[in-house]
Amino acid sequence: MSPPSPPAISDLTQAFCLLFIFLLPLALAGLALINTGLSRSRSAAHSMMSTLCVIGVAAAAYFVTGFAWEGYSDLPSHTVSIFGKQWSLLAAGHFFLRGVPLNGSCDSLAALFQLMGVGLAAVIPLGAAAERWRLRACCVSTALLAGITYPLFAHWVWGGGWLKQLGASYGLGLGFLDAGGSSAIQVVGGLTALSLVWLLGPRRGKYNLEGMPAALPGHNTVLVLFGCILALVGWMGLNAAGSILLAGIPLGRIVLVAVNTLLSAGGAVLAAAAITRFRFGKPDASLSANGWICGLAASSAVCAFVPPAAALLIGLVAGALVTITVAWMEARLGLDDPAGAVSVHAIGGIWGILAVGIFPWTATALLPDSGTPAAIQSGQMLAQIVGVATLVGFVLPFTYSLNWLLNRFIPQRIPPDEERHGADLYELGAGAYPEFMTHTDEFSQW
């Protein structure tokens, strides 16, 4: 059983696809506002500045090597033969997008989509490493992510690589499926965030001598919640464009994609608000915002395949997962992740990937003629599990090792003495809000 290869698209689909891709920067803006709002005011300008730099570096790195190594559909690739089956490991395209006709073809639209998508993956770690990640180090780390890690995994999923071929080679459903990037964008970004949280350690004052975490609330909840609205629009573009370009979904099914995206985010925010209301007596705005983004992250994989009721259920589970794991990681695992990026993107993304195998599909047109739907679904679950195993077993150690190595040459953390004045003053020389009073008790806490 081979996965449906993206068909040659009509002019109308091409135009809509371009429109959907143009919505993607809103997802970047949303995440940037969320990361900034959830960090303290002393590092607000640094957070926004880092976002701009990271988007620029990610696009440049992906332009140089990324698309050549990721490839698309029928481009040549480096393969190895394992027991008579071909495993495509790396695309063999040209650097600097040479050979890609930038004329609205599927290849060119995919390249544009990925240039934005890799920026989204690169912005995710900024939330986890907020207030303590040097600008220079985050630019180099992003270059490694966008130039090596992301294209490698994205080739396996979207570029005709071995994960996509699991169906054709080993009869596992349609091979690994991910329409909008729960795996290659969200989980890869989330696992990179986890690596950085480990390497950088917690912010000063986050944990006391007994290891108990202190609350260091973000400085602007309005920014965070407005970021959620922007992210929804951007995510609809991401999921719609990804479904057409990477999963071969026809234009008519994009309504289902949009409905599923909205329902998943809505279910997640409601679950997060209800759980925090139950636990703390009042709904928690920042955890509810985390729930919203977690629902969006989970929706990316499933948006084109499941019925709306399933999307709502997936969102509800995502919202519950994020509220539980954010607190658990902070209190039990000692992970200081100001934006909850690891829970939101890594856990939410993994849940979305698995949900493709758990819930029955509406996309019966995608099903091959051979095999019963139940048998295909069973194989599909195994393909999705193999994808998750690859993320945890390869991407996490790989991205950790790259960042560990980078840390040996370019110390990634702002010096502790400078950290207390904030990343704005140390890195940029001026704060984001120069008229604001700085409360002395904020400095004397630690």
Place this chain on the structure above:
Amino acid sequence: MKITGLLMMPAGLFIVLAAVVLLRTFLAQNLFVAAGIGVEILGLVLFTRSHLMAKRGNE
């Protein structure tokens, strides 16, 4: 412990891939995949604990 944990994650992945490539029966394939995932989780736990211990040592 940190290096052991780091190496156990790809080791678990190899078990998963070996199950997909070499085994054909549903039960055996799924059992080996579950075992591979278990090894990955064990590696993740070891790796996390090593970081937690290092953090407590620094405090």
